[in-house]
Amino acid sequence: MPLRLALLDHIPVLQITPAVIETAETYIRHKLMPGRPSGDAYHLALASHHGCDFILTWNIRHLANPNKLAHARHMNQRLGLPLPQVVTPLDLLGRMR
Numbered sequence: 001m002p003l004r005l006a007l008l009d010h011i012p013v014l015q016i017t018p019a020v021i022e023t024a025e026t027y028i029r030h031k032l033m034p035g036r037p038s039g040d041a042y043h044l045a046l047a048s049h050h051g052c053d054f055i056l057t058w059n060i061r062h063l064a065n066p067n068k069l070a071h072a073r074h075m076n077q078r079l080g081l082p083l084p085q086v087v088t089p090l091d092l093l094g095r096m097r
Contacts, residue, residue, distance in 0.1 A: 014046045023049065023079060032071050033062055044072060048081040055086045064088050 023045035027033045033041035040062040047055045057063045064086050076083045 014050045014052075016042070016046065017049065020045045020049050023081070026079065027072075027075065030071075030075060032068065032075055044084075044086075047084040048076055048079075051082060052084045054092075055084045056089060056092060057086065058088060060088065064091075 020042070024033075024038060024041040027041040027044060028035040028038060033044065035041075040059065043055065043057075044063065046052075055063060062068055069083075069086060072086075073083050
């Protein structure tokens with residue numbers, strides 16, 4: 001197995017539970033994330049339900065969008081969920097310096 005794939009061996013796969021599905025559907029229903037494709041809604045719902053500290057993404061249109069994050073923060077507070085810190089790789093590199 002190539003080294004780059006072996007590095008992923010110890011990273012857990014987050015499970016899509018009924019609660020994750022309901023949260024993703026709530027994001028879509030409230031226009032926080034687009035319904036098609038729904039990957040962004042599931043990405044945020046998975047990270048929120050599993051208590052992830054960060055979402056690392058290049059997606060500044062939906063996930064790393066400051067306007068969307070304010071709405072996501074409000075939505076997750078209403079749902080009783082933490083909001084992961086959403087950062088781009090450039091944001092994360094800036095914090096490491």
